[in-house]
Structure formats: C-alpha cells, structure tokens
Amino acid sequence: MATTDTAPPSADGTPTSPADGRPSVLVVDDRPRALSTRTLDDSASLVGSALGALALVWLVYSQILGWDGVLGFLILWYLAMLGLYAGVTALANPRTVVIDRLAMAWVYAGAIVVGFALATTLVYTLWQGVEALRHWNFYRHDMAGVGPIDPLTQGGVLHAMVGSFIEVGIAVVIALPLGIGTAVYITEVPGRGGRWVRTVVEAMTALPDILAGLFIYVTLIIGLGVQRSGFAAAMALTVMMTPIIARSAEVQLRVVPGGLREAGLALGASQWRTVRNVVLPTAKAGLATALILGVARAVGETAPVLITSGASTFLNANPFQNPMNSLPLFILFAVRSGQPIDIARGFGAAAILLVLVLVLFVMTRFLARDRVGKR
Amino acid sequence: MTLAPALAPTPAVEPDDDQPRDIDPGLSPADRLFQHSARAIGLTVLAIFGSIGIFLGYQAIPTFRHYGWSFFTENEWQPQLDKLGISAVILGTVEVALIAIVVSFPLALLTALFISEYSPARLKSGLVSLVDLMAAVPSIVYGLWAFFLLQPRAIYVSRWLNQHLGFLPIFKVDADPNAAAWQQSSYTSSAFIAGLAVSMMTIPLAAAVMRSVFAQAPLGEREAAFALGATRWGMIRSVVIPFSQGGIIGGSMLALGRALGETIAVLLIISPAFDLKIRMLEVGTITTSSLIAGLFGDATSAQLSALLTAGFVLFCMTLAVNTFAAVFVNRSRSGTATEI
Numbered sequence: 001m002a003t004t005d006t007a008p009p010s011a012d013g014t015p016t017s018p019a020d021g022r023p024s025v026l027v028v029d030d031r032p033r034a035l036s037t038r039t040l041d042d043s044a045s046l047v048g049s050a051l052g053a054l055a056l057v058w059l060v061y062s063q064i065l066g067w068d069g070v071l072g073f074l075i076l077w078y079l080a081m082l083g084l085y086a087g088v089t090a091l092a093n094p095r096t097v098v099i100d101r102l103a104m105a106w107v108y109a110g111a112i113v114v115g116f117a118l119a120t121t122l123v124y125t126l127w128q129g130v131e132a133l134r135h136w137n138f139y140r141h142d143m144a145g146v147g148p149i150d151p152l153t154q155g156g157v158l159h160a161m162v163g164s165f166i167e168v169g170i171a172v173v174i175a176l177p178l179g180i181g182t183a184v185y186i187t188e189v190p191g192r193g194g195r196w197v198r199t200v201v202e203a204m205t206a207l208p209d210i211l212a213g214l215f216i217y218v219t220l221i222i223g224l225g226v227q228r229s230g231f232a233a234a235m236a237l238t239v240m241m242t243p244i245i246a247r248s249a250e251v252q253l254r255v256v257p258g259g260l261r262e263a264g265l266a267l268g269a270s271q272w273r274t275v276r277n278v279v280l281p282t283a284k285a286g287l288a289t290a291l292i293l294g295v296a297r298a299v300g301e302t303a304p305v306l307i308t309s310g311a312s313t314f315l316n317a318n319p320f321q322n323p324m325n326s327l328p329l330f331i332l333f334a335v336r337s338g339q340p341i342d343i344a345r346g347f348g349a350a351a352i353l354l355v356l357v358l359v360l361f362v363m364t365r366f367l368a369r370d371r372v373g374k375r
Numbered sequence: 376m377t378l379a380p381a382l383a384p385t386p387a388v389e390p391d392d393d394q395p396r397d398i399d400p401g402l403s404p405a406d407r408l409f410q411h412s413a414r415a416i417g418l419t420v421l422a423i424f425g426s427i428g429i430f431l432g433y434q435a436i437p438t439f440r441h442y443g444w445s446f447f448t449e450n451e452w453q454p455q456l457d458k459l460g461i462s463a464v465i466l467g468t469v470e471v472a473l474i475a476i477v478v479s480f481p482l483a484l485l486t487a488l489f490i491s492e493y494s495p496a497r498l499k500s501g502l503v504s505l506v507d508l509m510a511a512v513p514s515i516v517y518g519l520w521a522f523f524l525l526q527p528r529a530i531y532v533s534r535w536l537n538q539h540l541g542f543l544p545i546f547k548v549d550a551d552p553n554a555a556a557w558q559q560s561s562y563t564s565s566a567f568i569a570g571l572a573v574s575m576m577t578i579p580l581a582a583a584v585m586r587s588v589f590a591q592a593p594l595g596e597r598e599a600a601f602a603l604g605a606t607r608w609g610m611i612r613s614v615v616i617p618f619s620q621g622g623i624i625g626g627s628m629l630a631l632g633r634a635l636g637e638t639i640a641v642l643l644i645i646s647p648a649f650d651l652k653i654r655m656l657e658v659g660t661i662t663t664s665s666l667i668a669g670l671f672g673d674a675t676s677a678q679l680s681a682l683l684t685a686g687f688v689l690f691c692m693t694l695a696v697n698t699f700a701a702v703f704v705n706r707s708r709s710g711t712a713t714e715i
Contacts, residue, residue, distance in 0.1 A: 069531045072532075097606060110485020110486055111486045121575070181413060182417050193414060193421075197418070197421045200420075203424075204424045206636075208689055209638060209664075210636070210664040211431070215427055215430065218683065222679070239423075239424075242424075270403050272405050275409070297511070302515050303664065306639075331515050335519065336643075350515065350516055365504055
C-alpha cells in the first residue's frame with residue numbers, strides 16, 4: 001500500500017510513467033491521510049506563547065507587583081499563555097481554529113492538573129513513608145509499650161497489617177458468595193424478584209460507609225453485646241462490600257453474550273450446567289476484577305472500622321476477642337496524635353497500604369489483559 | 376437425524392407413539408434446586424439490606440417524635456442540654472459536597488475528554504487504568520495528602536479570594552487579609568480544603584462514567600462532522616457532548632452522592648463548628664459523617680438514636696442523588712444484554 005508512490009503501476013495496473021504520455025498526477029497515492037498533523041506554525045505558536053507568557057508574568061507578578069505564591073504564578077502564567085496563544089493564532093487563522101486551539105489548551109491543562117494531583121499524592125505518600133519503612137522493626141513489631149515519641153527503631157505496624165488481613169479476609173469469605181449468588185439470581189433466574197433485589201442492592205451502594213459501621217455498632221455491639229473486635233469490623237466491611245461486589249458482578253454477568261447461554265441450553269445442558277460451565281467461566285476475569293476492586297476498597301476503608309473494631313496497640317490474631325487494629329485506623333490515630341515521629345509512622349503505614357492497593361490494582365490489569373487476549 | 380436405510384422406503388412407525396412432544400417440559404430437579412438456591416441467596420441479601428434501610432428509618436422515629444421539626448432547624452448539637460438539630464450539619468455536608476463537585480466537575484470533564492478524544496491511541500488504555508487507580512487510592516491517603524501537602528498551599532488561595540472577592544458572603548473570612556502577619560489559622564481546616572480533598576475522590580468516579588459515555592458516541596456522526604470540515608473541538612461540541620449529556624449529568628450526580636457520604640478525609644481536615652455559616656474559606660465546619668465518626672464513642676442510647684437519625688437523613692440524600700444519577704446514566708446507554 002505505502003509503496004505505490006514509488007511503484008509505477010497505478011491502482012488499475014496500467015503503467016503511468018510520463019514517457020507513456022499520461023500525466024503523472026494521476027498516480028494514486030494510497031497512503032492514508034494523517035488525521036492529526038502538527039505544522040511548524042502549530043508548535044511554534046504554542047511554545048512561543050508559553051515562553052512569552054512566562055516572561056511577561058514573571059516580570060509583572062514578581063518584579064512589578066511583588067506578589068508571591070507559586071500557585072498564583074502558575075494560574076496567571078496559564079491565563080497569559082491562553083491569551084497570547086489566542087492572539088498569535090488569530091493572526092493567521094479563522095475564528096473556528098482559534099476556538100479549537102483554545103479548547104485543546106483547556107483540555108490538556110485539565111488532564112495535566114488531575115495527573116499532577118494523582119502523581120503528587122502517590123509520590124508524597126511513598127516519600128514520607130520511607131523514613132519509617134527503612135527500619136526492619138516497622139514490619140515485624142507491634143506498638144505494645146511503644147509511645148508516640150519513642151524513636152522509629154521501636155514499634156511497628158505488624159498488628160495493623162495482620163488485623164487488616166483478617167478483617168478483609170472474613171469480609172471476603174462472606175461477601176463474595178453472597179454478592180455473586182445475588183448477581184446470578186438477578187441475571188439468570190427469571191421472575192420479578194430479581195428486579196426487587198437489584199433495586200435494593202443498587203440503593204445500598206449509596207449507603208455511606210460510616211453508616212455501615214454505625215449499623216453494626218448499634219445492632220451487634222450495643223444490641224447483641226458483641227465485643228468491639230475484628231469480627232464486628234469484618235461484619236461492617238461485609239455490609240459495605242456485598243452491594244459493591246453484587247453490582248459489579250451483575251454487570252459482568254450481563255455482558256456474557258446471550259448466544260452462549262442459548263448454545264449451552266440448545267446442546268441439552270441443564271440451566272445449572274450452563275451457568276456453571278458457560279456463564280461463570282466466561283465472566284471469570286471480570287468477576288475476579290470485581291472482587292479485587294472490592295477488596296481494594298475495603299482494605300482502605302477507615303470509617304466503618306473506626307466505629308466497630310477499636311484500636312489495639314498489640315498483635316491480636318483472634319477476631320472474636322479484644323480490639324484489633326488495622327492499617328487505615330492506625331494511620332488515622334498516628335496522624336491525629338500530632339507527634340512528628342508518630343506522623344512518620346502513619347505515613348509509613350499509608351505507604352504500605354498504598355503499595356498493597358497498587359499490587360491489587362496491577363493484578364486486575366493482568367486479569368483484564370488476559371480476558372482481551374482470549375477473544 | 377435418522378439415516379434412512381435404502382432398503383426400507385417406508386419406515387415402520389408405531390402410530391401409538393405419534394404424540395407431540397411437550398413444548399415446555401418444565402425444569403429438571405437439578406435446575407429447580409439451582410433456581411431455588413439462587414433465589415434464596417438473593418432474598419437473603421434483600422432481607423439483610425432491606426432491614427438496614429428499615430432499621431435506620433425505624434431508629435429515627437423516637438428522635439423525630441422527641442425533637443419534632445426543631446431537629447431540622449436547630450443548629451447546635453448539645454445533647455446534655457437536650458438541644459440538638461442537624462441544620463448546621465446538613466448545611467456543612469452540602470457545602471463540602473458542592474465545593475467538591477464545583478472543583479471536580481470541570482476537571483473530570485476535561486480529563487474524560489482528553490482520554491477519549493485527544494490522547495494518542497496507544498496511551499488510551501493506560502490512561503483509563505490510571506483513572507481507575509485514582510479511584511482505588513484509599514480516602515485516608517487523600518486525607519493525608521490534603522492535610523499535609525495541599526493545605527499549607529491552598530490557604531494562600533483562600534487569602535487571595537478573601538482579599539479580592541471578600542465582598543461576597545461565601546468568600547468572607549473573619550480576619551484581616553491585608554494584615555502584615557495574616558492569621559493563617561483562620562484559613563485552615565475549612566470547608567473549602569475539605570472539599571478539595573473530597574474532589575480527589577470524586578474526579579475519578581465522574582471521569583470514568585463520562586469517558587465511557589464519550590466512547591459510545593456514534594462513529595458515523597463523528598466522521599460526518601469531520602467530513603463537513605469541523606475542527607476537533609467542533610466535532611466534540613456538536614456530536615460528543617450532545618450525545619453524552621445524560622452521562623455527564625449522571626456521572627456528576629454519582630460523584631455528588633459519594634461526596635455527601637465521605638467521612639475520613641473530611642474528619643482529618645475540618646475542625647468541628649456548629650455555626651450556620653456559608654463562609655467556606657473560614658476555619659471550622661461539620662458534616663454528617665464526620666459528626667457520627669466524632670461522637671459515636673461516648674454517646675448514650677438517645678444520642679446514638681439522634682446520630683442514626685442524622686445518618687438516615689444523609690442516606691436519604693445520597694439515595695435520592697444516586698437514583699437520579701442512575702436514571703440519567705441509563706438513559707444514555709443502550710441495551711441491557713449483549714448478543715452475538
């Protein structure tokens with residue numbers, strides 16, 4: 001395709017060399033036209049207005065008006081750049097092009113601001129966490145007998161990591177079958193009940209996370225006299241996670257092509273066989289993604305845990321007795337203590353939590369890629 | 376089906392067997408069991424979560440009966456004086472959520488537009504997962520970020536707004552902005568900064584919905600716009616945006632529902648204050664979920680009931696917002712099932 005401009009025969013196979021007497025303009029250039037081209041004018045006017053605006057704003061902002069503050073400088077720089085860019089573009093282009101370029105400048109700026117905010121969040125948390133993460137005892141000790149102002153060489157977050165693991169583990173064991181069972185009921189079983197269940201599940205995804213905790217606090221802890229413990233926290237996380245898993249699993253089951261179901265049934269399989277061997281395996285990667293996203297959400301959830309688990313300073317692997325700490329809760333209390341060393345511990349725990357979420361997240365990406373590859 | 380043997384031109388058919396097969400033979404026992412167990416799980420979930428809603432509503436009755444309408448009009452929260460109400464709490468909740476939406480709506484819209492219309496094709500899937508990642512970052516991490524990194528810088532913006540737009544009631548702060556040593560503490564822990572922190576959580580939510588709707592804008596109409604000589608922005612304005620209006624509104628409403636219920640980042644940033652005020656840049660405000668998180672610990676049963684009532688009101692708000700959002704998002708999406 002791309003070589004037609006050098007090869008003499010044109011599309012219809014007749015020779016088109018000038019010696020032939022036919023004009024060479026008839027050579028059919030088969031290359032696809034580049035949809036987004038950037039001329040020298042485009043790049044030069046953008047770079048030029050950025051530099052011009054920088055110089056202008058520097059002069060006016062800090063030299064003449066004597067203002068300070070990086071944020072204000074950046075905002076004014078951007079606005080001045082927009083103005084110059086519009087002016088320069090208007091010199092040689094119609095109004096439509098000016099508007100198009102300004103819109104592009106806005107869109108890029110918005111995306112850059114969001115990307116910058118995300119990048120600073122990740123980098124800042126990890127960077128601040130390094131101070132605590134450098135010490136081995138941070139991973140291997142709990143905080144029993146360690147005060148907020150004791151150095152970082154004492155104490156650690158082992159109890160919080162174990163607590164998070166147990167609480168989220170219990171919550172997953174309960175929420176996963178309930179969530180996927182509900183999704184199967186909504187999508188596979190005919191009847192009116194499914195619509196009711198779906199409405200309630202959708203409504204419950206709107207339940208603010210703190211209310212999930214308060215509900216368990218009032219019913220289990222006050223009402224039934226269960227201790228504030230890891231189990232109560234796991235129940236609160238279950239209440240929060242089940243609708244999320246059910247809803248995203250339902251979406252995943254709904255996009256399983258109906259033709260596959262019909263094919264399974266037409267081959268004589270029972271409905272149970274079809275669901276078990278056709279529908280669920282087809283949606284496997286999507287269901288795993290739903291689960292992992294639910295886990296990522298639950299492991300970072302602070303509000304329900306704050307109300308239900310209590311915060312221990314010691315390692316407690318029994319979810320039914322005594323308070324149990326978890327990573328988000330540890331972060332909250334460490335940061336609120338106001339002691340610089342404890343804040344450093346909080347950031348260390350936040351970095352661990354963030355890395356955990358990142359790992360879970362990368363796992364979903366691999367699962368999603370797997371699914372695309374199979375098709 | 377049957378390979379007719381050549382030797383038997385007329386197959387022997389017993390006339391007795393010539394009955395039509397039952398078109399709907401009903402379910403096999405295994406399938407009946409399957410459907411019943413699936414229904415049992417579904418109805419269990421329905422019962423559990425329905426009872427949560429009913430429980431919250433039921434708990435609210437004694438509080439409503441005790442305080443009457445003053446529960447909605449009183450702004451103080453002083454249970455020891457038997458004087459409490461949620462007007463300041465609701466005002467603060469709505470204020471923080473609205474700030475979050477005002478900040479996150481343009482940013483989410485621009486980000487979604489960038490990913491779906493401007494970014495190079497090979498970067499697109501990576502950018503989509505970055506937005507998902509942003510949604511997966513725990514809210515306490517955003518709280519730390521906003522408290523330690525953003526707040527010391529954002530108070531300069533607050534002061535600037537107070538200096539130049541202070542005549543508007545929402546930008547007013549009870550401090551002299553032009554003083555030589557300006558009172559930084561008057562600008563910290565405000566609804567504005569809490570709203571900025573919450574916006575970090577609502578941006579990915581809204582952007583993901585908007586992007587998925589933009590991606591569904593019909594290709595034919597896009598190409599038609601280009602063929603008519605439209606610039607890229609012209610195409611977006613005349614094809615993509617009109618097509619996705621429902622998704623844009625619905626995504627923002629979903630984000631609003633999330634912003635109303637956000638707890639920990641807000642709890643970390645604000646300092647509680649029960650005044651009825653709309654001065655968003657000034658120190659002190661309160662939201663429903665941070666009220667619950669702050670007070671549940673030493674609450675008596677009557678106070679717990681009052682907290683649950685506040686939570687119930689919050690739940691009704693998020694439920695209404697999410698329902699609206701679902702209506703809008705569903706309107707701009709097609710089909711409930713995928714066929715091959």
